[in-house]
């Protein structure tokens with residue numbers, strides 16, 4: 120067998136396929152015009168199902184199984200083309216004009232959950248030169264302050280390399296319609312802190328944020344006593360409650376900065392189970408904003424509850440040559456086993472492919488929200 124002869128034949132057939140595909144697409148354009156005139160939706164599920172059945176019937180037994188995916192894809196292309204002609208796809212998903220600024224303002228009002236010394240506070244200091252910080256007790260309160268315009272920005276932790284996503288923050292992004300303006304990744308070292316004179320063998324209870332407790336699970340398990348883990352709002356509060364407690368059998372898992380701030384001793388440095396432990400924080404704003412040179416965009420999408428729905432969205436992103444940086448599923452609040460997806464793509468409104476990505480995936484989703492485009496920095 121001569122490979123070059125086979126390939127030449129394949130090339131010939133492909134040229135015919137392309138010609139036929141284009142003819143098919145031109146007819147789809149006529150169908151789109153008809154649908155616009157009659158107010159019919161582009162998607163006709165019954166027609167697609169009948170089309171796939173009929174096409175499968177026409178194929179010989181050996182190739183029947185390949186027909187449904189081939190025709191699904193072809194009709195998906197046909198729908199994407201029709202939507203682009205009708206220009207009814209992505210209107211409103213991404214605001215038409217997004218403010219562009221060179222840098223985050225040096226002296227912005229920023230809401231930070233927790234107290235001085237918390238990792239969110241450290242992230243805030245890394246992002247802003249001279250911020251006017253309002254400390255608030257919860258993640259929800261950060262969102263409230265941004266939403267109500269009491270501050271320009273809020274700092275929230277989004278995910279940790281060991282313990283995973285901070286679920287509540289994703290839920291807030293979705294519910295409050297906040298936009299990410301910047302992300303920062305910090306290396307997190309957890310220390311074991313106690314009052315001066317307290318030894319590790321005295322300790323029966325450790326306080327920390329639940330994420331930090333999770334990141335130090337193995338360490339806690341091998342401590343001299345059987346230790347109770349108690350979750351606090353954040354690691355700085357854990358340090359302050361140990362400092363203010365009369366007890367001499369408690370410790371906090373917190374930062375070296377908090378040891379200094381609250382007059383505690385570091386019993387052990389870097390006790391997290393994974394030596395390389397990073398947390399990604401986001402800086403959120405009420406309106407989308409392109410700060411500096413954004414590198415990635417975050418999207419939230421809900422696909423129809425049917426086979427292949429997410430695959431179709433992802434295949435569109437891939438077909439446009441756009442790199443996907445993250446895919447995370449979350450249950451939809453109030454629904455049973457239905458999921459929404461957070462997708463980060465390496466593409467922003469400054470890139471030519473961005474509008475096309477949005478235009479092509481929007482018709483495939485029950486709901487699509489744009490969560491902002493931003494640069495990711497590390498400290």
Ligand SMILES: O=C(O)C(=O)C[C@]1(C(=O)O)C=C[C@@H](O)C=C1
Pocket residue numbers: 147150151161162163164166167170193194197198
């Ligand atoms: O027949 C139609 O109504 C079309 O729009 C054409 C087509 C196709 O490409 O075959 C595309 C979308 C519909 O969901 C069904 C079929």
